[in-house]
Amino acid sequence: MSNTLTEVTSAVTTALSKLPSPESIDNAARMQLLGALDKLRAALEPPPVTLLNHCFSFWALSVIRVAQGMGIFDAFAVAEGTKQLTLDELNSRTKGDKELLFRVMRYLCAQKIFTRPSQESYQPGPLASQLSSGLPTANLIKHFYLHMRTAAHLYEYFEAKDYRNPADACDAPFQFAQCTRQHHFDWLTEHPDDQEAFNSTMSMTRTADGIEWFNFYPVEEKLQVASPDRTLLIDIGGGIGHDISAFKQRFPQLPGQLVLQDLPQVINDIPSPLAGIAAQSHSMFDAQPVRNAKAYYLRTVLHDWPDKQALEVLTRIREAMAEDSVLLINEHTPAAGGELSPIAAALDLHMMQTFSALERTEEQWVALLEKGGFRVVKVWKPQQEGLHLTTTAALYEAVPQ
């Protein structure tokens, strides 16, 4: 090895030994360091290795899903006290035969999801404990396993469609892969396990970034109602109420009513009544029954829809608004230029393949809102850095034109 390479290797090894606990590093510094490491890897990795990494990348999701089906993560969760299990112990607590179990465990160990403290035993790593049944992180795997099945048909879809950008919400790669004409949300109603995984996944998307909209929007200054009977905020397409519940927790004393709306199959999935929040089953394409609310709020709802349907939703909201109502759109906003993380870039393709929709840039959001009869008052953005697992969230405050 050349002297320079020896120095680089030693610098990286020293840096690793001196690294403070990851939780104590602020997000901006963490992302900077990870960015530097990504560049180092890209510069070092021989193209055949990069190629093989791409070719084998789908295996992790597939095998984790199989391991969930066999009950491997649940077996360790139940055996919490012992922490380690032998192959025979694990076999007695899981579905399927021992030979398959051994091969699945070998892959999961290669991925560092489990370790082998001895030849006889397996020990779960930090990720394994997040994959047992019922946890949102486990449901994330189920959710993306479904989408991996769509992505596997992307090439055939575009061959059949002459590589045209999908624009019909009921003729996306999703419908092609599932041999259906149903919109994804209609299809979910008939697939309760996938619906549950979807609802659960939505409850965790933003927490990963750690930045809530009400921490960078001046709520107390902007959202005032004279009468406590007036609706202060309605969260349209708010899922099982995770976002509006966080808002209620942050501002418990703010006068006014809080309303959550979503499709019946989502509202019916709310495990217990939400404190201080009225939950309504309602389709946002129908006339909005909550009139004159102070704020109509939608988080990552319109990114599921091409412009045609997004404009219909905006019209239904505009019809219900009072003179002093505001529209608050909380959405991923990828930068128009510059580099996106692979996850942020893929999220746009995810909207495309599932809904024929897209992640809009700031310019596209403003254009959509103006076309929908709104004037954008301000685009609010968080001051501190998120983890950029997806893309930076922005809050579009708009009023009828």
Ligand SMILES: C[S@@+](CC[C@H](N)C(=O)[O-])C[C@H]1O[C@@H](n2cnc3c(N)ncnc32)[C@H](O)[C@@H]1O
């Ligand atoms: C991407 S999720 C976002 C959920 C939530 N706002 C969040 O940020 O976590 C989109 C939501 O829109 C809901 N949705 C889809 N079609 C709808 C409709 N016609 N009326 C009301 N909600 C709808 C879905 O059920 C889902 O909960």
